Amino acid sequence: MSILITGVAGFIGCNLAKRFTDEGHQVLGVDNLSRGTLNNLAYLQNNPNFTFVKADCAERVGFLEAIENFHKQSPIIEVWHLAANSDIPAGVTDAQVDLKDTFMTTFNVLEVMKQLAIPVLAFASSSAVYGDHGEQSISEDSGPLLPLSNYGAMKLASEAAISAAAESFLARAFVYRFPNVIGVPATHGVLLDFVNKLKTSPDELKVLGDGTQQKTYLHVDDLIDGMLQVRHGATEKLAVYNLGADDTGMSVRHIAEAVVAAASPNAQIVYGIENRGWVGDVPKFQYRLDKLKKLGWTPKLDSRQAIVRAIAEIIQQEITRA
Amino acid sequence: MSILITGVAGFIGCNLAKRFTDEGHQVLGVDNLSRGTLNNLAYLQNNPNFTFVKADCAERVGFLEAIENFHKQSPIIEVWHLAANSDIPAGVTDAQVDLKDTFMTTFNVLEVMKQLAIPVLAFASSSAVYGDHGEQSISEDSGPLLPLSNYGAMKLASEAAISAAAESFLARAFVYRFPNVIGVPATHGVLLDFVNKLKTSPDELKVLGDGTQQKTYLHVDDLIDGMLQVRHGATEKLAVYNLGADDTGMSVRHIAEAVVAAASPNAQIVYGIENRGWVGDVPKFQYRLDKLKKLGWTPKLDSRQAIVRAIAEIIQQEITRA
Structure with missing residues (x-):
């Protein structure tokens, strides 16, 4: 059995792939290499636990074809969907950028998961879904959700599609609202x-x-620690968590x-x-991090x-x- | 100057077109006639204030071409975007339905508004964006927003795109979260x-x-009264309002x-x-309707x-x- 990471050649994707393979998991990594680079995956090149395929999750058919054979041999039981536009100003100039790279990637990941009966999704969302809440510190239940950028909008749109999928066919879903992640x-x-x-x-x-x-800023090593803590400790069917520094x-x-x-x-x-x-x-x-703290997690670095x-x-x- | 109504041949669209033309406004109505019917527009057939063009807002180029000439002669200053899938179970079965008819219609309406510099958008959102809040009565700031259906998800996705557009290029936006509307x-x-x-x-x-x-249920005549009250009374640049019976x-x-x-x-x-x-x-x-009540509006019918x-x-x- 294996784990699929989309956007694996990006900043957080390659760090996550290292972590999972180090822990002995089989990892299939997908990236369209538009912003991520194979250079980021050099560390994993000869790792028998790691397989890379180039594909664009925004193109459903090509994405499905790229992972189908692997899935037959080593069934994917979990998708970590990190593929997204990471250039926020580019998405403000042209809304098509986040439509395609941030939202349609999520939509198609869900469609393919439904088709292949993959039960668990973990999703890299963002603090950008909240919009501007001024001085108020933000919990997972805070509203309204009025994003200021198309990036934030398409992350929220993705969360919404995942929420409906969790009601309909997913067994579990984890939505991580990332802060600024550095490393x-x-x-x-x-x-x-x-x-x-x-x-x-x-x-x-x-x-x-x-x-x-x-x-607030979170180091990528702490981010991954936090995501895995939620993955193993949260009990909700649809688990939405702020991740950030306290x-x-x-x-x-x-x-x-x-x-x-x-x-x-x-x-x-x-x-x-x-x-x-x-x-x-x-x-x-x-952020307010009460939910995370209840799972016993705080970042090592402020x-x-x-x-x-x-x-x-x-x-x-x-x-x-x- | 004129008002564009998308989904004009649907239940709420044709009622809204009647109201606007009765008030003396020039109305351009667009519908793809997939669920709406020309029969619903019979009342407006010979009204000089009303023009109908068949077009699918989910197809950006065709939609733009369908309204461009009218816009040159009678500039559209406001869009009331009602076009959407209305068959919620159909969208649960096939997520493509709400992707195309509920979300991509909104996305393209925004793209076309940006291109033609149309400043004001009014949008028919839904209580479905909230998901299940149990016994709690729901205000506009309630969270989390975890829709249960793809319909609700794509309405929330639409709201998110509108929120980013209000930050970027729209002069005003009105988001109406409809209850069950009848009539x-x-x-x-x-x-x-x-x-x-x-x-x-x-x-x-x-x-x-x-x-x-x-x-709760709201009669369509009350719904339109409420929307117009908010349109003229609200002062926010991005005005989000629950509409419902009290x-x-x-x-x-x-x-x-x-x-x-x-x-x-x-x-x-x-x-x-x-x-x-x-x-x-x-x-x-x-719903909680405090915001609406502050504008002095309550529905005539419970x-x-x-x-x-x-x-x-x-x-x-x-x-x-x-």
């Missing part, structure tokens, strides 16, 4: 953006927005200062004037520690790449 | 179902479920008895054993009165049709 291999996000900006112009770091946006978060200003300190200590930081970086960015954001560690990892990654 | 021309729903079952077998009425499902609702048992009394007084009523009629049906349901009136209208309709 390596970094493919996008504020840390990589700042590190690369400083590589190009070591004397100045231009920051989108006024630097007051404050969010603190008030870090401002973009503090992150900029930390990256400058680690990468280019003499650089000057120049801020914009808006309190959000782009359309669809949520200026302030804090937002500050996660950022310090991830900055070091990303600087190392970019040196290696160069 | 004529009835195209589906429990009343028409019961009336037609009694026409076929006047001695017995078989009811799906045990009859304990209890919901009572505890009517059970299916009471509805069955009322239909039998009006249509076939000697019929025996036979109940099923489940407390829901089909996958995705919510057994009990009650659930019981609406049902009595609608039964009479539907019996008349079915006699006329026969």
Whole structure:
């Protein structure tokens, strides 16, 4: 029996594949390699527990054909669906991006699971489903759900389709609402953006927005620990969980200062004037984690520690790449 | 300047078109005539304020072409998007139905509005976005939103896309979460179902479920009053409103008895054993209407009165049709 990971060549997918294969699971990884890279899977290349197939989950027939043979030999009993657009501003400019890569991937994963009678789905959702709740800290039951970006909208649309599928044919479903997740291999996000900006112009770091946006950050290793804890500890048929750090978060200003300190200590930081970086960015954001804590889980690193560690990892990654 | 109504040949669409044209507005009505019928628009046939074009909003290019010329001559300043699948069980069986007719219609309406710079959208959402909240009465901020049917899921997905569009390019958006709406021309729903079952077998009425499902009902005339009140009274950029009757609702048992009394007084009523009629049906349901009341609106008919009136209208309709 085996586990299917979609978006396996992306940041979180490749880390999850490592974890599952290290634990002895058979893993089938699927990715369309539009944003993820085979380089991210180098570690798994000769691992007998890991199989990779290139396919686009947004194309139902091709996706089904890509996994059918494997499924016959080693039945897939669980899907971890991580494939999605990860470029939020791109999806604001063109709604088709998140429609296809974030929503239709989920819709087709559900269709294929129904067809192949695969019982369990774990889904990478996002804090972006909540929209802007101001100073209020957000629990899984918080409403209204009014996402600001098409990315958040198509994550919420995906959750909705999964909810109906859990009522209709899935045996279990796990919906993880991710915070900002950091670590390596970094493919996008504020840390990589700042590190690369400083590589190009070591004397100045231009920051989108006024630097007051404050969010919590979770290291990818903690994220995976948290997901597995929920997978094994939650009892709900449809388990919806916030995953995040248990603190008030870090401002973009503090992150900029930390990256400058680690990468280019003499650089000057120049801020914009808006309190959000782009359309669809949520200026302030804090989770309530009571549900997670009831399962006995807290992250090993708080937002500050996660950022310090991830900055070091990303600087190392970019040196290696160069 | 004009108003576009999608799904204009359906139950609520044709009633809304009557109202707008009666008020002197220019109305462009679009429908793919898959469930709606031209018969529902007979009243508007020679009305100079009304134009009908057959088009499927789920096909973006064809939809755009169908409205572009009209828009050049009489700019559309507002879209009332009612086109959707209305057969909830059909969408549970085949998720493609609500994907195409309920979600992709909304997605394409938004794309076309962006392209033509149409500023205002009013959307027919549904209580089905909430899922099952048990005995709790539901306000617009209630969470979690875990729909039980693909219909509810694709209405929630539509709301999510509208929310992101309101952040990005719409000037105003109105999201109306409909309850059970009744009246004529009835195209589906429990009343028409019961009336037609009694026409076929006047001695017995078989009811799906045990009859304990209890919901509120709103007459279509009240629904339209309520929507227009919100349209003119609400001040939010993205206005989300529950629309419903201000009572505890009517059970299916009471509805069955009322239909039998009006249509076939000697019929025996036979109940099923489940407390829901089909996958995705919510057994009990009650709205909080505080937001609506703040705008000074309450329906003229409560659930019981609406049902009595609608039964009479539907019996008349079915006699006329026969």
